[in-house]
Amino acid sequence: MIILSLSDIQPTSFQTPWGREMGICYLGKTFLPIDVHSNQQEAIAACRQDLDAGMMSIVVDEGDRVSLWWYFAEIQKPDETKFS
Numbered sequence: 001m002i003i004l005s006l007s008d009i010q011p012t013s014f015q016t017p018w019g020r021e022m023g024i025c026y027l028g029k030t031f032l033p034i035d036v037h038s039n040q041q042e043a044i045a046a047c048r049q050d051l052d053a054g055m056m057s058i059v060v061d062e063g064d065r066v067s068l069w070w071y072f073a074e075i076q077k078p079d080e081t082k083f084s
Contacts, residue, residue: 001047002026002058003040009060016072024060024069031058031069040066 009024016032023032034057037043043059043066050057056071 001044001051003044004058004060006060006062014072023072026058029074030072032072033067034070035068037066037068042066043068 004026009026011022012025012030013020013022014030015021021032023030025031035043035046037046040059040061046068047057047059050068050070058069058071060067060069
């Protein structure tokens, strides 16, 4: 489980099978927002449930709220991102 602050992440926009999405980039991986929690304990509990289910998620402390993000993909060059 990873808990990050806003200064640790890079906001980004990328193509998904559902269209253009806003997400974050961290260590060469992209993540999509899933949920927002009022405190870190709630977000950590949700992240643990995701980990138990085999998902890779991260917690981002945004100051006034704590958000949960799911792993989407490795970063690719725009022309390499193809969906069928």
